[in-house]
Amino acid sequence: MKIAFLTHTPANGGSAATAYHNVRLLRQAGQEAVLFAPGGYWAGRGKADGVPVDGSLELRRGFRPLSFFRDFRRLRAFLKANGTDVVAVQKSPEQWLAYFVLMTLGRKIALVRLRGVVFAIRPGFFNRRLHNAMQAVICSAGVIAEQYRALPGFDPAHVTVLLEGIDTQAHRPATGEERAAARKRLDLDPEALYLGTAGRPAPVKGHDVLVEAFALALKDLGTRGAKARLAVFADESRRGPGSYESLQELCNRHGVADFVDLRPGYLDDIRDVYRALDAYVLPSRGSEGSSRAGLEACAHGLLLVASRVGVLPDLVEDGKTGILVPPGDPAALSGVLAKLIGEWPAARALGDAARERIEAQFREDDYAKRLVAILEGAVAKKNN
Secondary structure (H helix, E strand, C coil): CEEEEECCCCCCCHHHHHHHHHHHHHHHCCCEEEEECCCCHHHHHHHHHCCCEECCCCCCCCCCHHHHHHHHHHHHHHHHHHCCCEEEECCHHHHHHHHHHHHCCCCCCEEEEEECCCCCCCCCHHHHHHHHCCCEEEECCHHHHHHHHHCCCCCHHHEEECCCCECCCCCCCCCHHHHHHHHHHCCCCCCCEEEEEECCCCHHHCHHHHHHHHHHHHHHHHHHHCCEEEEEECCHHHCCCCCCCCHHHHHHHCCCHHHEEECCCCCCCCHHHHHHCCEEEECCCCCCCCCHHHHHHHHCCCEEEEECCCCHHHHCCECCCEEEECCCCHHHHHHHHHHHHHHCCCCHHHHHHHHHHHHHHCEHHHHHHHHHHHHHHHHHHHHC
16 A cells, blocks of 8 residues: 655654654555655654655644645645555644545545544534545544544544554563663662653643652651652653643652652653663543553553553553553552552562563554554545
C-alpha cells in the first residue's frame, strides 16, 4: 500500500511523534508510507532515520483560505501522481484538507482517522458527516471508541481500538549493573527505594498530586518510610501559564524536600529513568489518550501506579499488572504508595507480571501488523 500520513504539528511530541512512529513502522513492514509535516524538525529527523518526510504543506489552524488553497493543490497533485491508497489524518487541519481533496479525485483513496485524545467529540452535523465519510477511525484507547459509539448519528461500524506497541528489546528490565549505572548517571541514592515519574509538569499530569500523596504516605509510614524516595524528571520551563507553583516549592511546603530528587531538563536516554526506578507513577488528572511512558515503564518491568484515565485502564490490569487509582485524589494515591513502600519488595511481582503482559500483547511488530490490516480493510471498504 501507498500511505500518506498528515500531521499539522511541526515539533516533536504528541500526535506528530505518533504519526512519525507509524510511518517508520509501516515502512519496516514493507509499506510505502510518507509523512507530511510542516517545518524543518521532522524533515531533518526523517533524513537521519531514512523516513520520507514532505514539508510542503502548511496545515495551519483556523480560517486561512490562501494557505488552505495552497495545501489543497499540493496534496491533490501528490495523491494523483503517486497512486496513494490511504490518507491517514489526526486532527482538524489535516482531516478537513484531506476530505475536500479526496472529494475531487476520480480514483478511490481511503480516508482514515487516528484519534489519540480523550477530549469530547463535537457531535455537530459537519463533524458527523466527516467522520462517517471515513473508512476507518482508529482509537488509541477504549474510552475514545466509547465516545464515538455513544454519539447519535455516528457510524460505529468503522470504529476500532488499536493499543500502541513497544520495542521489547530496546525497553526491557534492567540488570543490577544497569540499575546502578543509571542511578550514578542521574545522581540518585544507590540504595534507596525509588518511586518516580517523568514528563512535562503541566497540571493535567498531576505532579502536584504526586508530591502531596508522597508526603501523606511518608507521614503515615513514619520510620518505615525512611528508605523511600521520590524522583521527578520534569522540565520546569514547560509548566506553562496557569500551572501550579514550582515543584521545589511544593516539596518545601509539604515538608518532603529532603526525600525528593528533582531532575529538570532534557534526558539523552529516557531508559535511564526506568532503569533507576523501582516503581513508576502516572498521577494524571486526565488526557493519556495514549501513554508511551506507561508502556515503557511496564516493558521495563516496573510496578506502575496510574490514574484511571485515558488508555491507562487498557494498559493496567488493576491488582494484577499494576494499580489504578482515581484521578486527582492525593489521599487515594497516598494509601497505595504507603502500602507498596511498607510491603516492598512483595509488590515487585506486579512489575514482573506487567512485563509478561507487554511481551504477550503489546509487541511493536504485532501492533504494526494490526495497523496494516486495518488500513487494508479501509482500502477494501472504499473499493467495494
